[in-house]
Amino acid sequence: MSPSPTHRLMHRVIAVLALATIGLLVWHRFGMERVIDLTTRPDVRRDVMDDRWMGGSSRVALERRGGTLTMRCQLARTIDWPACKYQFVISDTETGIDLSEFDAVTFDVSYRGPGRHALRMMVLNYEPGISKVENPMSQKVNELEFPVPASGTIRVPLNVLHTATWWIDYMKVPLEHTDMRLDNVTRVELLTGASSTAGEHVIELRSLRLHGKWITSRELYMGLMAAWILCAVSWPILTAVQLRRELGDTGRRLALLAEINAALQLEARELVEQANTDPLTGALNRQGLRAALMSTSSLLAPPMAVLFADIDHFKRINDGHGHDVGDAVLRDFAALIHGEIRANDKLVRWGGEEFLIVCPATGAEQARQLAEKLRAALHTGTWPAGLCVTASFGIAARAQDEDIGALIKRADGALYAAKAAGRDRVVVADAPVPPGAGWPMLSTGPQYD
Numbered sequence: 547m548s549p550s551p552t553h554r555l556m557h558r559v560i561a562v563l564a565l566a567t568i569g570l571l572v573w574h575r576f577g578m579e580r581v582i583d584l585t586t587r588p589d590v591r592r593d594v595m596d597d598r599w600m601g602g603s604s605r606v607a608l609e610r611r612g613g614t615l616t617m618r619c620q621l622a623r624t625i626d627w628p629a630c631k632y633q634f635v636i637s638d639t640e641t642g643i644d645l646s647e648f649d650a651v652t653f654d655v656s657y658r659g660p661g662r663h664a665l666r667m668m669v670l671n672y673e674p675g676i677s678k679v680e681n682p683m684s685q686k687v688n689e690l691e692f693p694v695p696a697s698g699t700i701r702v703p704l705n706v707l708h709t710a711t712w713w714i715d716y717m718k719v720p721l722e723h724t725d726m727r728l729d730n731v732t733r734v735e736l737l738t739g740a741s742s743t744a745g746e747h748v749i750e751l752r753s754l755r756l757h758g759k760w761i762t763s764r765e766l767y768m769g770l771m772a773a774w775i776l777c778a779v780s781w782p783i784l785t786a787v788q789l790r791r792e793l794g795d796t797g798r799r800l801a802l803l804a805e806i807n808a809a810l811q812l813e814a815r816e817l818v819e820q821a822n823t824d825p826l827t828g829a830l831n832r833q834g835l836r837a838a839l840m841s842t843s844s845l846l847a848p849p850m851a852v853l854f855a856d857i858d859h860f861k862r863i864n865d866g867h868g869h870d871v872g873d874a875v876l877r878d879f880a881a882l883i884h885g886e887i888r889a890n891d892k893l894v895r896w897g898g899e900e901f902l903i904v905c906p907a908t909g910a911e912q913a914r915q916l917a918e919k920l921r922a923a924l925h926t927g928t929w930p931a932g933l934c935v936t937a938s939f940g941i942a943a944r945a946q947d948e949d950i951g952a953l954i955k956r957a958d959g960a961l962y963a964a965k966a967a968g969r970d971r972v973v974v975a976d977a978p979v980p981p982g983a984g985w986p987m988l989s990t991g992p993q994y995d
């Protein structure tokens with residue numbers, strides 16, 4: 547069975563999702579790089595500061611030339627931790643930027659000055675519950691000191707930063723807040739090294755860049771997981787909807803087929819009825835009698851009788867009043883007989899103005915009484931054109947094992963006798979003569995084909 551359009555669509559969605567998943571994971575791993583350049587970014591305030599606010603006597607000055615920031619620091623070791631520093635202020639409020647998915651920082655720097663060249667980087671993170679906007683010292687200090695060449699680019703991985711122990715002591719930070727965090731960075735500072743020699747230190751910073759990803763691994767995994775869960779959930783739902791639709795279609799098709807079938811059956815019944823019925827009188831025709839005898843075998847079980855009824859001088863009616871009146875008499879004659887006989891009796895138009903009545907469960911005497919009743923009804927009936935219509939009746943009761951053809955022939959003989967005796971009467975045929983017992987009395991009637 548070929549898949550439904552819904553399933554084909556789902557297969558495509560899964561294929562696209564699988565490719566997108568692989569593509570995004572590879573892209574996230576090897577690309578998707580986001581760079582924040584703190585030396586040029588317009589919303590970052592760049593500044594320098596010396597240690598006089600802590601009681602020191604170092605002096606610092608900043609020169610800006612193009613994108614290059616040159617810090618001239620006259621370092622004086624008059625306090626324990628003398629320092630000059632660059633400040634990159636990202637935010638003065640509690641809302642910083644999330645650098646947790648940033649993995650490195652690069653410096654393009656030149657350093658001139660006495661002693662060992664080293665720089666200290668501090669990344670200040672706003673910690674809810676600990677940091678206060680009005681107290682810059684309350685921001686969590688993540689720091690690292692690293693050596694600096696005379697000139698060149700240095701790449702420092704961010705995961706080697708650690709929370710400064712002096713800050714933990716100073717702020718009396720509980721243990722659970724001592725981990726390094728970069729999810730809300732408000733400020734980055736670049737200081738002279740902790741054990742820098744006194745004297746002039748000239749640091750030329752051409753760029754300071756943070757390197758990370760456009761979306762965090764967590765966001766990527768969550769997004770992909772949500773997409774796959776949505777896909778997994780929608781699969782059974784769409785399958786159920788599709789099945790429901792198919793069931794509905796099948797039901798509608800079945801209902802339509804049942805309707806067509808019923809119509810065809812009705813049509814077939816009508817055709818059979820038409821084939822078995824005389825169109826003028828509504829009585830059975832000979833084919834109809836054959837069908838009735840075949841479908842209801844009990845019709846012929848003795849005792850049973852057949853009556854031949856033939857309208858007297860019907861030719862005169864036709865000749866005297868026209869064929870239409872003749873037809874009307876035939877219709878009324880059949881209707882009158884139908885009104886008098888039992889439901890399981892069969893009225894057959896045998897030909898012209900001659901009718902056969904098949905009466906199951908009827909003996910010769912009962913058949914004769916019926917014929918007399920019919921004859922009397924004809925007398926009292928109302929006929930087209932004020933006519934008086936009579937009929938002659940020939941009756942034969944079926945003997946055990948008698949052939950139906952022979953039975954009809956005997957009834958026809960009796961009818962012939964009734965006509966011959968003056969019409970408007972009933973004649974009952976004698977019982978058939980058993981083989982070898984001689985000829986029956988009424989065997990000389992008209993021949994049947």
Ligand SMILES: Nc1nc2c(ncn2[C@@H]2O[C@H](COP(=O)(O)OP(=O)(O)OP(=O)(O)O)[C@@H](O)[C@H]2O)c(=O)[nH]1
Pocket residue numbers: 826856857858859860861862864868869870871872873876897898899965969
């Ligand atoms: N109007 C009409 N006449 C029919 C039909 N079928 C047969 N007839 C006519 O019925 C007439 C039968 O005439 P006959 O066989 O001579 O019988 P009859 O005139 O009734 O005389 P008896 O039977 O001897 O009393 C014929 O004129 C047929 O043409 C029919 O369907 N409609």
